[in-house]
Amino acid sequence: MSESPRPASRMSTRAVVIGGSLAGMLAAAAVRDHVDTVEIIEARGLPEGPEARPGVPQAAHFHVLLSGGANAIEELLPGTVKELLSAGANRVPMTTNMLIHSPEGWYRRWQRDSHYLITASRDLTDSVVRRQVVKDPRVGVRPHTNVTALLGSSGRVTGVRLRAADGTETDLTADLVIDASGRGSRLPRWLGELGVPGPAEDRIDSGIAYASRIYRAPVPTHNWPVINVQADPRSGEPGRTGGIVPIEDARWHVSLIGTPGAQPTREAAEFEPYARTLRHPVVADLLAHAEPLTDVALTHSTVNRRYYYERLKSWPEGLVALGDSVAAFNPVYGHGMSVAAIGAVALRTRLASLGLANGLSRKAQRAIARPVELAWSLAVGQDIHYKTTQGRTAGAADRLLQRYVSRLSHTATGSYRVATAMTEVLTLQSPGTVLLHPSVLAAAAIGPLRPQLDGPTFTGGERRLLAEAGIALPWMAR
The missing domain is CATH 3.50.50.60 (FAD/NAD(P)-binding domain)
Incomplete structure (x- = not known):
């Protein structure tokens, strides 16, 4: 106007x-x-x-634009998301096109399109x-x-x-x-x-360090899922997290993240062995078939x-x-x-x-x-529950809240309702009070309605792409 x-x-x-x-x-x-x-x-x-x-400095590490942010950018600058996608960015529905290993288990790939990520290099x-x-x-x-x-x-x-x-x-x-x-x-x-x-x-400051590297993907990256293996701050052990984000030009942006006692280094020879220490081998097994294109970038500015x-x-x-x-x-x-x-x-x-x-x-x-x-x-x-965190320690209320969030996450592995509510909050599309809605509280009390998955679930199309690239993952869920 x-x-x-x-x-x-x-x-x-x-x-x-x-x-x-x-x-x-x-x-x-x-x-x-x-x-x-x-x-x-x-x-x-x-x-x-x-x-x-x-x-x-964070441009060297993977970035995702949450749907709450993408919608806001589109409101300010109409057509920007289309421009990003035309330039090679990916629109990743959550959790439809994601393989997420949370501390409470593997999330199902629920079919939804309203919550999503835009994945691309920060540049x-x-x-x-x-x-x-x-x-x-x-x-x-x-x-x-x-x-x-x-x-x-x-x-x-x-x-x-x-x-x-x-x-x-x-x-x-x-x-x-x-x-x-x-x-x-x-x-x-x-x-x-x-x-x-x-x-x-x-x-x-949780003392987290990031090590990141860009790889030539061995499979087409359009519609390839985001992969994220998360640390479990409840374990008392140093946290190790890692993920693969598909970006433009048929590349994977890979970041490995660790708290003190488990921090990655900038040594290229140590990058993939570190990925092998995550809670599941999916990241390491896929990187074994990818071609590194950059040196390892390291930052402690977290x-x-x-x-x-x-x-x-x-x-x-x-x-x-x-x-x-x-x-x-x-x-x-x-x-x-x-x-x-x-x-x-x-x-x-x-x-x-x-x-x-x-x-x-x-x-x-x-x-x-x-x-x-x-x-x-x-x-x-999340960060205050690592033993190495400086600046604040978890109090009784924090521990109670963590138990509730952990219960929600556990329920989300087998409940579409709770998984959707959590995704609405995590993508900044709804306030945290959504997680206190009576229907969510009731669902959390009941727990997951489906049995937990024992590993990441690749679609039939993704399996074909892996097979065509000569990639065999023996642990792959059938």
């Missing part, structure tokens, strides 16, 4: 987005219809196509979203430029101070500043310089970190924080991109109802906190 012409005498409005990350691009998409221009300030350069963007996802955003003539990008401070006062932010690559400093005024600078955000310090007390902060900006008594107008600048999650749970997208939609909704009027910033920040809260509870609710 086109906007009404603005009076010629009206002063133009500008939004400044700090960071050219996925969150930054989605922030620009959220505000572009409500201001005259959007300036994205990017400390590094932005690649032209699906190439690595400096400063995104491809970033490039498609970026292309959709920067083609808008209202959106500009200033690469190789740093934001060094906020302009304004404790009551209102009026712009940012910039430092160009040659060291030149200038001031850029703005009606709205959005911090989407990620894990390295300096917003708490900038707020302090304006006289705004710092926010409460949580840091919960801390759950959250700033509670929505709780501050004083929050300046003209400022919003979004994405990892607010909360960065252990990436094993796959929530980061989706939380940023849902938060951007929340920002756009508040802008549509309030405009740039007083009260926007605080209300938008509180709305952004809602999807953060759900993803935070899902991530932290």
